[in-house]
Amino acid sequence: MxxxxxxxxxxxxxxxxxxxxxxxxxxxxxxxxxxxxxxxxxxxxxxxxxxxxxxxxxxxxxxxxxxxxxxxxxxxxxxxxxxxxxxxxxxxxxxxxxxxxxxxxxxxxxxxxxxxxxxxxxxxxxxxxxxxxxxxxxxxxxxxxxxxxxxxxxxxxxxxxxxxxxxxxxxxxxxxxxxxxxxxxxxxxFDCRINEELRAGGSNEDVVFVGGLGTENFLKRTLFFNEVAQHIQSFRWWGYWWKYGGDGRRIQDFPMLEKCFQGATSGLEMLQIYKDSFAVVNDYVDTANSIGFNQRIFEVMGVGGFLVTRDAPNFREHFPEDVFVTYKDLVDLQQKLDYYKSNPGERLKITNNAKAYIKENYxxxxxxxxxxxxxxxxxxxxx
CATH class of the missing domain: 3.40.50 (Rossmann fold)
Known part of the structure; x- marks a missing residue:
């Protein structure tokens, strides 16, 4: 045939x-x-x-x-x-x-x-x-x-x-x-073949974000992570600055974001960061209308990372409660991070649930x- x-x-x-x-x-x-x-x-x-x-x-x-x-x-x-x-x-x-x-x-x-x-x-x-x-x-x-x-x-x-x-x-x-x-x-x-290609690694204390920032399609997200960079000492981010359109502001106009910037990453290197970090913070582009379905969600859970993502109205319908943690604002994010630092066993249970859930469903x-x-x-x- x-x-x-x-x-x-x-x-x-x-x-x-x-x-x-x-x-x-x-x-x-x-x-x-x-x-x-x-x-x-x-x-x-x-x-x-x-x-x-x-x-x-x-x-x-x-x-x-x-x-x-x-x-x-x-x-x-x-x-x-x-x-x-x-x-x-x-x-x-x-x-x-x-x-x-x-x-x-x-x-x-x-x-x-x-x-x-x-x-x-x-x-x-x-x-x-x-x-x-x-x-x-x-x-x-x-x-x-x-x-x-x-x-x-x-x-x-x-x-x-x-x-x-x-x-x-x-x-x-x-x-x-x-x-x-x-x-x-x-x-x-998420392609589960990836987990055979990553190093065993070990967890560090970093709170990370990987993705695009800038002032066009990412304005709300950029302003939020600018606040995160000011208030969470262990925050690091990788990715790129969207240079087109927007209001013309550059990364240099956000000194704390520039200070925390680690450069471009992708693929296995990015996924290793997700696996090794204490937490991966997720937020959505402005055009997503607050719907949480971006690729990052599945990648972080797929490698067994600890996903802390902005709450979204579609979560109750599509995901169980024990595969990631949600936040509503910066204060809520800080409180959740502090709680799971003090309760590592609960964090580990969530990451194990996430990895198994993605393998079964996505x-x-x-x-x-x-x-x-x-x-x-x-x-x-x-x-």
């Missing part, structure tokens, strides 16, 4: 993290596209191969990752699919290795187009990507176009360009369905079982 083919477009996030990793590797120019893809996957950044691996394990799929926003990946993919015409096309579409954004986008889109022609996917799954949705529309005749949206709508993106949309935000589902597009609520998850093996069924159903309906 012929396998169904899925090509997933994704990114390594944040970009600063990948830049540092490539400096450490030093041999990116010498390895093949397949070797480089596997190396990017092994970082476990963002969504890694959590969808494609488990689809491939089912036996009736051939699924592959394509990493956008990485010039080295684009170059290797271009050489593979263009063959002898690569250097001519590279000059024609990209004008050498120019850094002009317009030429870079033109070249990237040309490589993506040719890679799609080469791979011949039944499904294009654009999970996280910077290309306007109208670009993908040309493949809709022969391919099921699937998107996944969580935090916010991307620039130049429209729901009617897709056959099927996944989201973990109920408001998005309502909005997309009003446009007549089939939309499925799709949980965030492992990507389980998520991809339903994902595969949805795709096959949509393919049958389209054909």
């Amino acid at each position: 012929k396998k169904l083919k899925l090509l997933k477009f994704d990114i390594i996030h944040p970009a600063e993290y990948l830049s540092e990793k490539k400096k450490e590797w030093g041999d990116v120019d010498k390895i093949s596209l397949a070797e480089y893809r596997n190396r990017l996957i092994s970082l476990r950044s963002n969504y890694s191969d959590f969808y494609t691996y488990h689809l491939n394990q089912q036996g009736d799929w051939e699924a592959e990752e394509f990493f956008l926003l990485d010039d080295d990946f684009i170059e290797k993919a271009g050489k593979e699919v263009l063959g002898k015409s690569y250097y001519y096309k590279r000059f024609l579409y990209g004008r050498g290795r120019t850094k002009l954004n317009f030429q870079k986008r033109k070249w990237r889109n040309y490589v993506v187009h040719n890679y799609i022609k080469h791979f011949k996917p039944d499904v294009i799954f654009a999970r996280s990507q910077p290309i306007p949705s109208a670009f993908w529309r040309r493949y809709r005749k022969d391919t099921l176009l699937v998107a996944r949206l969580s935090a916010r709508l991307p620039y130049s993106w429209h729901p009617n360009d897709w056959d099927l949309i996944y989201t973990d935000q109920p408001d998005f589902k309502t909005f997309f369905e009003l446009h007549g597009v089939e939309t499925i609520l799709n949980d965030q998850g 492992d990507y093996e389980r998520i991809c079982h339903y994902f595969s069924k949805d795709l096959k159903k949509s393919l049958r309906a389209k054909n």
Whole structure:
């Protein structure tokens, strides 16, 4: 029986993290596209191969990752699919290795187009990507176009360009369905293979946050963590500062946040921080409308970290009470942290419950079982 083919477009996030990793590797120019893809996957950044691996394990799929926003990946993919015409096309579409954004986008889109022609996917799954949705529309005749949206709508993106949309935000589902597009609520998850790749480690006293701050989509969260940095001495954070839009304030305008900043991290390194820290504090982006379903929740619980997350109205319906701790404001957060420092046995019980709960309910093996069924159903309906 012929396998169904899925090509997933994704990114390594944040970009600063990948830049540092490539400096450490030093041999990116010498390895093949397949070797480089596997190396990017092994970082476990963002969504890694959590969808494609488990689809491939089912036996009736051939699924592959394509990493956008990485010039080295684009170059290797271009050489593979263009063959002898690569250097001519590279000059024609990209004008050498120019850094002009317009030429870079033109070249990237040309490589993506040719890679799609080469791979011949039944499904294009654009999970996280910077290309306007109208670009993908040309493949809709022969391919099921699937998107996944969580935090916010991307620039130049429209729901009617897709056959099927996944989201973990109920408001998005309502909005997309009003446009007549089939939309499925799709949980965030955790790949339990990760726990075999982390060090045993040991707990430290740090109270940590990993993620984006800034004054556009993260304003409320930024102001809150600025207060946390002022009042909790053991607070540390990793991530990135959102530089676009907002009111123009920089990280330097928040001296305590700047002082606590530890740099960019992602993937296994980030998950190790979650596992080793006393507590991981979670808050939501402004567009989440106070709904608690961000990826961080599942990652922290999945590695057996101690999650302390802002209370949200959906928790009672979706989670048991003994897998994380909630807070309402800074004072409540401080009180909860002090309590669990004095009661380490209760903290350990919560982290053990969390790890077991995620393995039972939110492992990507389980998520991809339903994902595969949805795709096959949509393919049958389209054909």
